[in-house]
Amino acid sequence: MSKNSIGVAVIGAGMAGKAHAAAYRAAAGVYDTTLPEIRLVSIADVFEPLAESAAKRFGFERHDTSWQALAEAEDVDVVSVVVANRLHREIVEGLLAAGKHVLCEKPLSDTLEDAEAMVAAARRADSIGRIGLTFLRQPGIAYVQRLIEEGTLGNILHVSGRYLTDYGCDPQAPISWRYKGPQGSGALADVGSHLSYLIEMLGGEVEAVSGGVLSTAITSRPKPLGNVVGHEHVEVSEEREPVENDDYAAFTVKYANGTAGTFEVSRVATGHANTLAFEVYGDKGSAKFDFDRPSEVRVFLNDGDTANAGFRTVILGPDHPYWRGGFAMDAPGVGVGQNEGFVFQARAFLEEVAGIPEGESLPRVATFETGLRNMRLLDAVARSAQRQGAAVAVKES
Numbered sequence: 001m002s003k004n005s006i007g008v009a010v011i012g013a014g015m016a017g018k019a020h021a022a023a024y025r026a027a028a029g030v031y032d033t034t035l036p037e038i039r040l041v042s043i044a045d046v047f048e049p050l051a052e053s054a055a056k057r058f059g060f061e062r063h064d065t066s067w068q069a070l071a072e073a074e075d076v077d078v079v080s081v082v083v084a085n086r087l088h089r090e091i092v093e094g095l096l097a098a099g100k101h102v103l104c105e106k107p108l109s110d111t112l113e114d115a116e117a118m119v120a121a122a123r124r125a126d127s128i129g130r131i132g133l134t135f136l137r138q139p140g141i142a143y144v145q146r147l148i149e150e151g152t153l154g155n156i157l158h159v160s161g162r163y164l165t166d167y168g169c170d171p172q173a174p175i176s177w178r179y180k181g182p183q184g185s186g187a188l189a190d191v192g193s194h195l196s197y198l199i200e201m202l203g204g205e206v207e208a209v210s211g212g213v214l215s216t217a218i219t220s221r222p223k224p225l226g227n228v229v230g231h232e233h234v235e236v237s238e239e240r241e242p243v244e245n246d247d248y249a250a251f252t253v254k255y256a257n258g259t260a261g262t263f264e265v266s267r268v269a270t271g272h273a274n275t276l277a278f279e280v281y282g283d284k285g286s287a288k289f290d291f292d293r294p295s296e297v298r299v300f301l302n303d304g305d306t307a308n309a310g311f312r313t314v315i316l317g318p319d320h321p322y323w324r325g326g327f328a329m330d331a332p333g334v335g336v337g338q339n340e341g342f343v344f345q346a347r348a349f350l351e352e353v354a355g356i357p358e359g360e361s362l363p364r365v366a367t368f369e370t371g372l373r374n375m376r377l378l379d380a381v382a383r384s385a386q387r388q389g390a391a392v393a394v395k396e397s
C-alpha cells in the first residue's frame, strides 16, 4: 500500500466492536514501529449513543450510524464488521464493492449460502477480505500449535475440547439476536465457531461428524426494555419471546487421518463464563489448554523418564508466540487475556493492508475460504443432530 497512513473504522460498537476499536488503537504500539500512521476515523452503530460513546472512549475522530457512511468515506481504508452474524453479508459485500479492506467477525455468516457469496465477493474484490479467528492469536494456543507442527507431540492420536459459557443460564437474560435463527445458529454458531477452527488446527482435516446433539434448555426469554450489548442484562418486560436455537451442542469428529475427538459447546454451563479448553494427545506427548488459566499450558513429554513422568505447567513468556515485543512489559509470566488476541489480530490485518511481506509480519489473518470451511464443519453437526446423530460428511462445496 503506497499511502503513508491507514484510516480505520469499526461497524458495531457492541461487546466485540469495542474490542476491535481498542485493538486498532493499540496495534501500532505492539512490536516495532513498522506500520504507517494508523488514523482512528469512525465507529458506526445504528444505536447512536453507543457509537458516540465508543468513538470518544477509544479516540476515534467521529461516529456514524450506518455502514453506508463508512463505505462512502474517503478517509476510511479498513473496516471491521462486528455486528450480528445475519448482517455480515450485506455489509461486507457493500464495503468490498466500495474498495474497503474488511475484517469480518466470526462466524462468516449465518447461512452457507451467504458465506459462499461472501467468498465470491472477496475473490472479486481488489481490496482484502479476512475473518478474525481471534483465539489463534492466544499465545498458549499458538504454542500448542507450534508443539504440533514441530512434531514435539508426535502423531496426534486423540483430541477433545469444549467451549462452555453461561451467558444464557439465567432464564431472565433478555432475548437478543443470539437466540434467533434455526437450530445450529445458537451456541453452536456463537462459541462453536471458535471451536471449529481449533478442532482442525489440533487434529487436521475433519472428514465427518457424528453424534450431533442440539438442545434448548431455556425455551423463552423476556423482551429487553433497553438496548442490549453483548451478554449484558438489562431491565426486561413481562412479555417473553421463543428461543429459536440451541443452548447446547455436542458432537464427535472423525479426522481424515483416522483419529477422532469429542467436543461440546454451551451457553448455559452455569459458572463457566468463558471456558475454552482442549486436550491433544500424541504418541510423543500431550498438551492441555484451559482459558480459565490463559497464561499457562500443561505439557506431558513421553521422554522415557518414567520415574518422573507427569504433566508440567509451562508458564508462558517471551519464548512463546506473540509474547516478545507483543506487550509493553513482555517478561515471563506477566499474563495474557482475550483482549490481547484482538490486538494481535488487528496488527496482523494492518500489516497485510500495509503490504508488509509475510515472514516480516504476524501470521496472516484467515481468509473467507477458511471461514466458510468452519461453517461447513458446524453445518455437518447440525445435520447430524437432525438425523439423530448419524455420521455426516463435511461437505467441500
Ligand SMILES: NC(=O)c1ccc[n+]([C@@H]2O[C@H](COP(=O)([O-])OP(=O)(O)OC[C@H]3O[C@@H](n4cnc5c(N)ncnc54)[C@H](O)[C@@H]3O)[C@@H](O)[C@H]2O)c1
Pocket (backbone or CB within 6 Å): 011, 012, 013, 014, 015, 016, 017, 044, 045, 046, 047, 050, 065, 066, 067, 081, 082, 083, 084, 085, 087, 105, 106, 107, 132, 134, 190, 228, 229, 230, 231
Ligand atoms: N472474536 C470474538 O471473541 C467475539 C466475541 C464476541 C462476539 N463476536 C462476534 O462479533 C459480532 C458481534 O457480536 P457482539 O457480541 O459484539 O454483538 P452486540 O449485540 O454486542 O453488538 C452488535 C452491535 O451492532 C449494532 N448494529 C446492529 N445493526 C447494525 C447495523 N446495520 N449497522 C451498524 N451497527 C449495527 C447494534 O446496535 C449493536 O450495538 C458477532 O459476529 C459475534 O459472533 C466475536
